[in-house]
Amino acid sequence: MSLLEVVDLSISFGGVQALAGVTLSVEEGEMVGLVGPNGAGKTTLFNCLCGNVAVDEGSVRFDGVVMDRLSPYQRARLGIRRTFQRVEVFPDLSVEEHLLVAERARLGQPTLWRALSRRGRESASERVGIQEMMERFGLLELAGTPVAALSLGQCRLVELARALQGRPRMLLADEPSSGLDAFETAELASTLRSMCEEEGVTLVLVEHDLDMVRKVVGRAVVLDLGRIVALGSLEQVLADPQVRRAYLGEEAPAS
């Protein structure tokens, strides 16, 4: 059984059909690139998977659990984490605190009394995990900095570190390289890949930088106008005439 099974997912906003019958499955431990032109529905698909928007039709299963009626935070607790196209950080919290929030949320819902009485400072065991994660992303020296003072690229790293701190089974990364330069992108690609491999995290990556996609993923899914137009290895997919048409505006030969 696949880890993620999306069956016939459709959603429309007003007159725009953002997703039209997307069916997709992702195996455990797989790394999938989700590519497609702007407006193809990539971020909308993430939003549907995470429960941020209500779908019109279709169903999503994660590890055999039907998620359709689960609220976003319950889906997160099943082991899904995501990052955002427009970075979503907590401006008042430091880098370290971002990871602490994620770490605590991972451990599940504390009882009411514990939520109220628990000390804000991290315990020794929490600190070890958090330090390690910051080191992986080169954030160690920024640990105490409020995130409001960081650059966009650094915020992206904080977002990724925060998502991975939740020890997800599946990570949905939405354009993690935007705002980074070529060198940083390459470094991010290798960090992301090695982290996901080591921890056995299933990765779905939305990315416009095809170099990065090539370095990270094993399989690519091309989305255009809310439909899956091609599946397969990246090279295979990029050669597909329908994909070329979607991306480059080339006329596909009539079939």
Added chain:
Amino acid sequence: MGTFFDFAFTGVPYGCDFAILAVGLVLTYRATGVFNLAFGAQAYLSALVFYVLVRSSHLPVWAAALVAILGLSPAVGIFLDRALFRLLPPGATVGKLVLSVGILIAIPNITSIVFGPATRLSPPSLVFNLNEVYFHVGSVPVNGLELGPAVVTVLVVLVLLALLRWSSIGLRMRAVVESRRLAQMEGVNASGVSSFAWGLSSVLAGLAGVLLAPLDASLHSSDYTSLVVSAMAVAVFGLLRSLPRALAGGVILGVIQTIVAGYLPSNSTLSGGIQAALPFLLLAALLVGVPSMRRLEESQDPLSVCDPPAPPLAAAVRDRRLERPMRVGFWLLVVAFLVSSATWIPGDWVYELGIGLSLSVVFLSYTLITGMAGQISLCQATFAGVGCFFAGQLAIRLGFPMLAGIAIGGAAAAVVGVVVAVPALRLGRLPLALLTLAFALVADNLIFPYSWAGGGASGLFLPEIRVGSMNLSNPRPFVFLSCVVLAICAIAVLLVQRGHLGRALAAIRGSEIASVSLGLNVNRAKIVVFALAAAMAGIGGVLYGAVQQAVSPNDFVYEYSLVFVVVVITTGATTVEGAIQAGMAYAIIAQVLTYVPQRLDGLEPILFAIGTVTYAAHPEGIVEYQRRIWMQRVGRLLARWDQQRAGGPGPRSGEAPRGEHAGQERSPAIAPGEAAPIILGTDS
């Protein structure tokens, strides 16, 4: 059927009164981005000037109207824009809301000082002769009082629609509302556009004020405020966007109200309450039920990434060596306060200090809701009332001891807090503030007037708080009791603030969608903080009632919630110290003002309303701001002293003094070229 039609038809002109105010609210919101709670106060101001010009200066009606509507009103609007709203940081939802509440409170108090508090009977009419019946519809006579607002409202809507549709100013106003700075970069004269917008919407306020003046037998600011609060329901019906919908909504509300009034039995508390609470029930239903109302004004300023990060809190700037002296100083202060209030301070002052301490407990609820959850609640006085009345009724009817009532009242308020929080969960800041205001007004009209709740018109007389033979309701022992209760509550808030829940709330405040994506149960965190805050308000309410003993629903009306918000935001809603100092300042200033002439009674609300202006410069509150400044100064002195003792060079060549650049100290860790925040000049 005839009566039904009659009832319905009389509602139409009545509804136009709501409609013109709602149209004003919608226009102001669209043109300036401010949901102007002070709209009614502006209307009142021009009505008052109109009245004074006609009745005292004996100007002809048209000249007085010209001065009031086209002269004074836009001048006030442009002043508000240039002197106040322009200073707010971009995207400051809370700031805009609080500032408009401040103006709402300030204007009537200022006018009563300037023009005197006299009752102003039979206000003049602008357009039509009031009592002349112009024509009949069916069997319903239509007189000038009813015709005026109806005709003018329709005309105004048509003119505004034309202006917004066919002139380019409408588009520019929307751009400036979204981001003043961005619009300026695109070559829009943002200052001019926003002054025009404020001027225009204020003309509408003036027009509404003058038109509606003859509705009541005399001119009162509170009538205008409550009319505008009713008009909010209509504005929300118009989705805060559509002028025709606002017009239609006003008429519908008017019709519903007259029909309900016509069919309910008169002279019962219930029907009077339902009639008065109807707009607020509708407002609440619309806010909760209409999805597009939930996330109003949540768009961030696109340029917010260019702003420098907020300065660190005072606690972060503090030199470690100061900790001990400060702790010692704090305890000395507490002991001095307790000893003085037990001995030499006069009795009426001690009584007022007791009130200040109880209010401090109420104000702690703002530390939770505003400081931690980043929301504005406009019903904390109502929660205080719930606590007070619940504990009071238990004590009076069932003989419960009042001391236990403190905890019981807090628990009761917490339960009601959960009831309010659940529908409010998905609301953004502005809708939440409006929902809490609606709840406060429903409670004022529909719940508190009953004898089983607030004791009706005569109120309740609470039993004393007794421990053994000691009467703790006497002012001097009461100070001790309330200090203990305040300390317990303050410690609870501090623990929450520094603990797990506090950080979770800070995360939710920063980005709700990201918090959810980590698996945080956002709804539960919000409900918990709302319930805790309501409990604080309830506990404070019981104390507040216990020291006064005679309490009535009038002690907890929604106006107090508005004043409270203004007081706490001015002093500081982010820290526990801020809440305590707010309570004490409120009580002490009230006591000081008993020595000034009666005409200056409104001075205290004016002082705090002016204080809201400081929100623009330091949103953390003046107490917190001053603390940070002083911590920095002392830190600098200590650093200089260190250097001199070490025999090093003078302070000028030394490294950056500790604390002063706490924000910049981080910069070495940030890659050069990315770190320096670009500080854009504000509007010139």
